[in-house]
Amino acid sequence: MPPVTETWSIERSWMGDTALLLRLPESFSNASIQAAAVLLTIDQILRKHLAQVPGVRDCVLAYRSLAIYFDPDEISPDTLRARVDAALEGATAASTNVERPDAITIPVCYGGSFGPDLEEVARHAKLAPDEVVRLHTAGSYDVAMIGFAPGFPYLTGLDPRIAAPRKPTPRARVEAGSVGIAGRQTGIYSFATPGGWQIIGRTPVPLFNPARWPPTWLEPGMRVTFRAIDEEEYDGIRRAYT
Amino acid sequence: MGSVGRTHEERPLAEASVAQPGLYTTVQDEGRVGFMRYGVPLGGALDATSAALANALVGNAPDAAVIECTAVGPEIDFPESAVVAVCGGAFALFAADGTPLPTARPIWLCSGSRLRIGAAARGYRAYLAVNGGWQTEKILGSRSTLARYGIGKPLSACDRLVYRPVARNRPDGPWRAVTTDAYVAKWFAGAWAQEQDGDDPVWLRAVAGEQASAFSSAAKETFWSAPFRVDAKSDRMGVRLLGQTIAVPAGEMTSEPVLPGAVQVPSSGEPIVLLRECQTVGGYPKIATVISVDLDRLAQVRPGAQLRFSQISFGDAITLYRRHRRMLRAWLGQIRAHAAALIEA
Numbered sequence: 300m301p302p303v304t305e306t307w308s309i310e311r312s313w314m315g316d317t318a319l320l321l322r323l324p325e326s327f328s329n330a331s332i333q334a335a336a337v338l339l340t341i342d343q344i345l346r347k348h349l350a351q352v353p354g355v356r357d358c359v360l361a362y363r364s365l366a367i368y369f370d371p372d373e374i375s376p377d378t379l380r381a382r383v384d385a386a387l388e389g390a391t392a393a394s395t396n397v398e399r400p401d402a403i404t405i406p407v408c409y410g411g412s413f414g415p416d417l418e419e420v421a422r423h424a425k426l427a428p429d430e431v432v433r434l435h436t437a438g439s440y441d442v443a444m445i446g447f448a449p450g451f452p453y454l455t456g457l458d459p460r461i462a463a464p465r466k467p468t469p470r471a472r473v474e475a476g477s478v479g480i481a482g483r484q485t486g487i488y489s490f491a492t493p494g495g496w497q498i499i500g501r502t503p504v505p506l507f508n509p510a511r512w513p514p515t516w517l518e519p520g521m522r523v524t525f526r527a528i529d530e531e532e533y534d535g536i537r538r539a540y541t
Numbered sequence: 542m543g544s545v546g547r548t549h550e551e552r553p554l555a556e557a558s559v560a561q562p563g564l565y566t567t568v569q570d571e572g573r574v575g576f577m578r579y580g581v582p583l584g585g586a587l588d589a590t591s592a593a594l595a596n597a598l599v600g601n602a603p604d605a606a607v608i609e610c611t612a613v614g615p616e617i618d619f620p621e622s623a624v625v626a627v628c629g630g631a632f633a634l635f636a637a638d639g640t641p642l643p644t645a646r647p648i649w650l651c652s653g654s655r656l657r658i659g660a661a662a663r664g665y666r667a668y669l670a671v672n673g674g675w676q677t678e679k680i681l682g683s684r685s686t687l688a689r690y691g692i693g694k695p696l697s698a699c700d701r702l703v704y705r706p707v708a709r710n711r712p713d714g715p716w717r718a719v720t721t722d723a724y725v726a727k728w729f730a731g732a733w734a735q736e737q738d739g740d741d742p743v744w745l746r747a748v749a750g751e752q753a754s755a756f757s758s759a760a761k762e763t764f765w766s767a768p769f770r771v772d773a774k775s776d777r778m779g780v781r782l783l784g785q786t787i788a789v790p791a792g793e794m795t796s797e798p799v800l801p802g803a804v805q806v807p808s809s810g811e812p813i814v815l816l817r818e819c820q821t822v823g824g825y826p827k828i829a830t831v832i833s834v835d836l837d838r839l840a841q842v843r844p845g846a847q848l849r850f851s852q853i854s855f856g857d858a859i860t861l862y863r864r865h866r867r868m869l870r871a872w873l874g875q876i877r878a879h880a881a882a883l884i885e886a
Contacts, residue, residue, distance in 0.1 A: 312751065313748070313855050314751060314798070314800060314803075314830065315748060315800050315801075315802050315803065315830035315831075315832070315833065315858075316748065316830075316832050316833050316855065316858035316859055316862055317800060317833055317862075318798070318800050320751065320797070320798065322797075356574050356575065357574065357575050357576070357577045357578060358578055359577045359578050359798040359821055359822065360578065360798075361795070361796050361797050361798050361822050362795045362796060362797075363795050363797075364795075364797045364798060365798070366797075366798035366800070368577065368800065371859050371862050371863065372862060372863050372866040372867075375859075376855075376859060444796070444822060445578065445579055445580040445821075446580050446796065446820060446821050446822030446823075447580065447820060447822065448580060448690065448820070449576075449579055449580040449581045449582075449690050450579060450580055451580055453796070489580070490689075490690055490691075507579075507580075507690070509680045509681050509691075509692055510680075513579060514576065514579050514581065514681060515579045515580065518578075518579070519578070
């Protein structure tokens with residue numbers, strides 16, 4: 300079987316003077332699950348092979364790309380690139396069968412004050428709000444990347460029938476735990492921040508806790524499903540975390 | 542970590558108290574390395590070189606926590622003796638009785654001293670290091686304040702900051718008495734301080750960004766040839782630029798990892814140069830990335846200052862990086878040894 304670098308024609312380029320960026324070609328459609336699986340494989344291989352390499356600092360996954368941060372004083376760019384190539388050399392398409400933990404179920408209280416945009420998403424989809432909730436909870440999602448804020452998961456796998464454009468004017472404040480839709484992505488605000496996603500519900504479970512290891516509830520590669528809860532259950536779970 | 546004294550860890554702790562917090566004052570160290578994959582910004586002292594020099598001047602390793610001052614510094618009371626140093630922009634520094642104190646030198650404060658860091662005449666940030674380092678809680682391996690995400694807060698009046706007092710109240714060695722309560726070493730970390738003196742415009746060297754080829758040649762021409770002005774809305778996440786608008790490539794791009802120094806161009810066309818507290822992924826096209834060595838200088842630009850960019854190759858950026866690190870290592874080693882000898886004498 301050919302190595303993954305060849306199979307997926309991964310581009311390599313320098314990002315600034317302290318990172319190597321690996322990118323999948325444009326032919327990987329945006330937010331595709333397949334791209335996520337490929338990147339996850341690369342991430343696991345690199346983490347295994349580069350963990351003990353001096354000067355390698357971090358590895359950040361995004362939808363179609365992955366960055367390896369390094370200190371050029373401790374490892375030369377040429378050496379780093381050679382180490383990355385060597386690590387990926389042995390990987391084949393079969394390596395994408397990485398071990399994945401069981402899906403995590405995220406409780407969400409949909410609509411009302413927790414999901415002020417549920418009706419708007421329903422109107423856009425020409426569906427009843429309950430049907431939007433049914434489709435959102437029926438789906439199985441992949442954590443494609445963590446970003447924007449600590450612990451904020453970008454999830455792929457949204458049913459295209461409930462995809463919705465971002466709000467024309469972002470909200471000045473979106474509460475932590477808010478579950479949103481932006482195009483074909485769904486995600487959860489890990490902190491109260493300004494934001495333009497359509498908010499359909501809220502989870503009482505904190506997504507980021509710096510006192511824990513790992514500090515985030517979700518990590519790239521995890522599978523996620525949603526479960527609808529009522530306000531009473533929301534309050535109960537919330538209390539358990541405070 | 543971060544101290545030179547053998548008996549250091551056994552010394553009782555003291556609490557400095559914040560009499561005046563200054564404009565925006567935070568505890569910082571070298572940042573949270575290894576947590577970007579969880580969406581946690583690197584953070585840390587924005588002018589990392591000045592922070593490392595301040596630490597060396599008081600005998601600390603580069604990873605000790607320092608206090609980052611912005612534009613106007615704090616007033617801090619030291620109930621027990623301490624060796625401190627302030628490095629970075631040209632900030633005014635005073636003892637309790639108003640006597641000016643020098644920056645970029647170790648200062649021995651006797652018990653009950655007050656240190657006042659005034660306004661910056663040049664530059665924008667300065668670092669206050671104390672022998673032994675500021676002993677705030679480590680979260681995710683770092684003492685860096687990340688106020689936006691609930692990790693620490695900017696200092697406010699009456700805050701307490703733990704440090705380890707130095708064993709004796711005053712030096713008997715060759716220190717220069719400035720007032721009754723402060724003694725100042727004669728030597729200083731001058732080379733860097735002088736290098737930091739304000740140029741106008743400030744030139745930043747940068748390599749081509751990840752989406753550079755998607756920008757029109759007119760957009761690139763503007764970016765690399767025209768001066769920008771620093772927006773007052775800039776913060777520890779990024780320096781916002783005004784004065785020129787850069788035409789943004791059509792179409793949406795997929796979010797990618799980003800790093801400090803990246804020059805993002807949002808749809809407004811007004812670039813944002815990311816600093817060390819930036820997010821870990823971003824969806825705006827990047828026309829350039831400021832080289833690591835120039836991030837210290839970028840951290841010192843004041844609102845309203847003029848900025849210009851000059852393009853260099855990746856290879857040159859790496860050479861400059863290594864040269865800077867080599868020079869810094871040599872400076873830090875010498876300064877730290879000198880400081881340790883004074884403090885332990």
